[in-house]
Amino acid sequence: MKSFSYERADSPAAAAAAAARVPGAKFIGGGTNLLDLMKLQIETPAHLIDVNDLGLDEIESTDDGGLRIGAGVRNTDLAADPRVRNDYAVLTRALVSGASGQLRNQATTAGNLLQRTRCPYFYDTNQRCNKRRPGSGCGALAGVSRQHAIVGSSDACIATHPSDMAVALRCLDAKVSTVRSDGTRREIPIEAFHRLPGDTPEREHDLAADELITAVTLPPPVGGTQLYRKVRDRASYAFALVSVAAIVHRDGRAQVALGGVAHKPWRVETAERELARGGDARTTAAALLAGARPTRDNAYKVTLVERTLAAVLAQARESGS
Numbered sequence: 001m002k003s004f005s006y007e008r009a010d011s012p013a014a015a016a017a018a019a020a021r022v023p024g025a026k027f028i029g030g031g032t033n034l035l036d037l038m039k040l041q042i043e044t045p046a047h048l049i050d051v052n053d054l055g056l057d058e059i060e061s062t063d064d065g066g067l068r069i070g071a072g073v074r075n076t077d078l079a080a081d082p083r084v085r086n087d088y089a090v091l092t093r094a095l096v097s098g099a100s101g102q103l104r105n106q107a108t109t110a111g112n113l114l115q116r117t118r119c120p121y122f123y124d125t126n127q128r129c130n131k132r133r134p135g136s137g138c139g140a141l142a143g144v145s146r147q148h149a150i151v152g153s154s155d156a157c158i159a160t161h162p163s164d165m166a167v168a169l170r171c172l173d174a175k176v177s178t179v180r181s182d183g184t185r186r187e188i189p190i191e192a193f194h195r196l197p198g199d200t201p202e203r204e205h206d207l208a209a210d211e212l213i214t215a216v217t218l219p220p221p222v223g224g225t226q227l228y229r230k231v232r233d234r235a236s237y238a239f240a241l242v243s244v245a246a247i248v249h250r251d252g253r254a255q256v257a258l259g260g261v262a263h264k265p266w267r268v269e270t271a272e273r274e275l276a277r278g279g280d281a282r283t284t285a286a287a288l289l290a291g292a293r294p295t296r297d298n299a300y301k302v303t304l305v306e307r308t309l310a311a312v313l314a315q316a317r318e319s320g321s
Helices: 012-021 034-039 075-080 082-087 089-096 101-106 109-114 165-171 269-276 281-288 300-320
Strands: 005-008 025-028 047-050 059-061 067-070 175-179 185-189 212-218 225-231 242-248 254-259
Touching: 012 025, 012 047, 012 175, 012 212, 025 034, 059 082, 067 082, 075 082, 075 089, 075 101, 075 109, 082 089, 089 165, 089 225, 089 242, 109 165, 109 212, 165 242, 165 254, 225 300, 242 300, 254 269, 254 281, 254 300, 269 281, 281 300
Parallel strands: 005 047, 025 047
Antiparallel strands: 059 067, 067 212, 175 185, 175 212, 225 242, 242 254
C-alpha cells in the first residue's frame, strides 16, 4: 500500500472542500472495498477523507411518504429498519443476500453504490484492463468471461456491477443526493447514476471529484409483492451470476431490474409492459436482453435470466394468491 495522508471531516461541506483541495483524494466510509483496492495498488489515493462523522447515518421519512437514507447508513441497519422491511422488502432482501454479516455491519449506503467491479482481470494488475488502465485492452474479451456482462457492454469492457443493493434501488426508482465544494446540490435518478462502459469504462458514474453522496431517497411505497432472487455459485459471500429484483402487482404490472448481466443495474421499462399485457417470462426476458452480446462462456446467462424471472413471477403469483 502506498503512503497517503488522512483527515476526518466534520461536515459534508468540509469533506467536499477537502476533496477539491487535494488532487487524488478519496472519501472513505466503511472501507470494505477501497482498502482492498489500495492494498493491491489498484486505487492509490493521495489523501483519504473520513466521512463517518458527518451525521449521514439516519433513515428519515420524507414529506411525501418516502424514505431518505443517509449515505453513511450501514447495510445491516438499513436492511433491519422496520419501514424498509415493511414497505421496501425488495431492498431488505437484496441487502441480506450480499457479502457477509460482518461486511454488512461496516458497509455504507454510498459505498455500496460506488463499489467497483469484481472482474478478475480488473483485480489482477498483470492482466490487461481498460477500467484499471485505460487503453490497455480488455483481457476478459478473449479470456474467461463466465461471470461477465451480456448486455450494455462494449469492446472496451464487459465487466459487471457487483452491487445487490443498487439493483433493488433501480427497481424502486431511487434518487441519489449529492453536494459539491461550492455548495451545489444534485438529485440524480438512480437510472442515470451509473454509466455504461462505452469507450471510457474507467468512468463508472458522473460524480465530480469533489462531489459527495449525502443520501438516497426512496419514493412513497408502491405495494405489490417484492422479491429478490440471486443465483450464484455458492450460497453466501458470492456475487450474482444473475439476480432479479421485482415488484409485482395483482393487475399484472411489474417493476423488474437485473443484476449480474451489465455494467450497471439493468432495467428496461418497456420490457415491463410485456408483463402488463399478459406476457410471460420468456417474452419479458427477451425484451430485457434485447441487443445482448454474450460470449461463448456466458451465453448461459440468457437462459438463466429467463428461468430466474419465471421463478420470481411464479413466487409472486403464489404469494399474492
